[in-house]
Amino acid sequence: MGATASADSALKRARLARNLTLEDAAEGLNAITGGAADASLLSAWESGRRRTGTRNRAGLCELYRERSEVLFAHQDGAAASALEASGTGAVVKLLTRWTDLMESMVEVVDGAREQLVVTGSRSREEAYLAAIETTLAQHPDLVHYRVLYGPPRHRALAEHLVRLLELRDPASRRNGVKTLHLGIVEAPDALERFFVASENAAVIPLPSLHGADGFDCGVLLGREAAVGLVHHGREACGSARQVESIDAVRALPVRHP
Incomplete structure (x- = not known):
């Protein structure tokens, strides 16, 4: 004892x-x-x-x-996390083309059954955003965390957030569990993180050299690293300001309407 x-x-x-x-x-x-x-x-x-x-x-x-x-x-004083310790060994595949990046991100979303974490404020790809909405509609027990770093950069993301809130009410519980968490990190010096992660896999898109808002490559990570990112995203969402009503989302300014 x-x-x-x-x-x-x-x-x-x-x-x-x-x-x-x-x-x-x-x-x-x-x-x-x-x-x-x-x-x-x-x-x-x-x-x-x-x-x-x-x-x-x-x-x-x-x-x-x-x-x-x-x-x-x-x-x-603790040792590095599994993600930090695994280094490049966590990388399943290097995604060097935009089409490969989008396909892998959609596959991560489609394969999520327990948890789906998405971070960043620059999403605008319609097929990817639609995949998130479809997965949430088809799997009501799936818990989704969306973490924004500053307001949405594009109207497509703001509209996506509204559709999420039309699909699910953050105030409701399914089997006692809250299944939709939306938060915004507002500290101007916070490092914006970009990833989509489920309990099985994750993709980290890398900013394009050709434009600040674009992504054209990334890395696909395996289960161990994905679980670490899920925990990181949940923690980030727990520290963020909640924006969990349609009015709150619509009140956010959009940088590129």
Whole structure:
């Protein structure tokens, strides 16, 4: 018993000391940050499987009344994630043509059954966006996270977000689970990340040398790296400001209408 307790992180011990369940702690954190962290994400932070972002660190410090260096020592001293450690070994295929990139991204979407995470604010390819909508319509238990980095760059993405909200209500639950999460990272210095990931595979598109808003190549990643990206995307969404109503989406400015 004592050995198990001593192996617990300070983050977990702080929660247990306050007699909070993971669900209680997530609710308390979200009340502070306005985010959408859930019990499974909190568990990943406590175990050190995932690193906690700046916003959620501040929220947990406030919730538990403890210093950051105490609560997150187990994360800051932890080994690199599986994605970081695997390096180029995680790459299944280099996608050197735009058509290959789009085909692989659509295949990742089509193959998602449990979780689908998409990040970035520059999507505009109709077939890709339509594939996301079709997959969500066909698989109601699939949990979808969409993380924007700043407002949508193109009208096509803004309209896609509206259609997602017409398909699913973020306030509803299916078997007790929220299945649509939409968030926007508004910090101007935040590094915009681009990827689509499911529980099985992921694609990271790479910005084109011919234009800031375009993508013409990328990498296809296998299951292990994809799972890491799913966790990263969920954490990013949990730290982001929620935009989970049609009015909230329509209020976002579009850079290229």
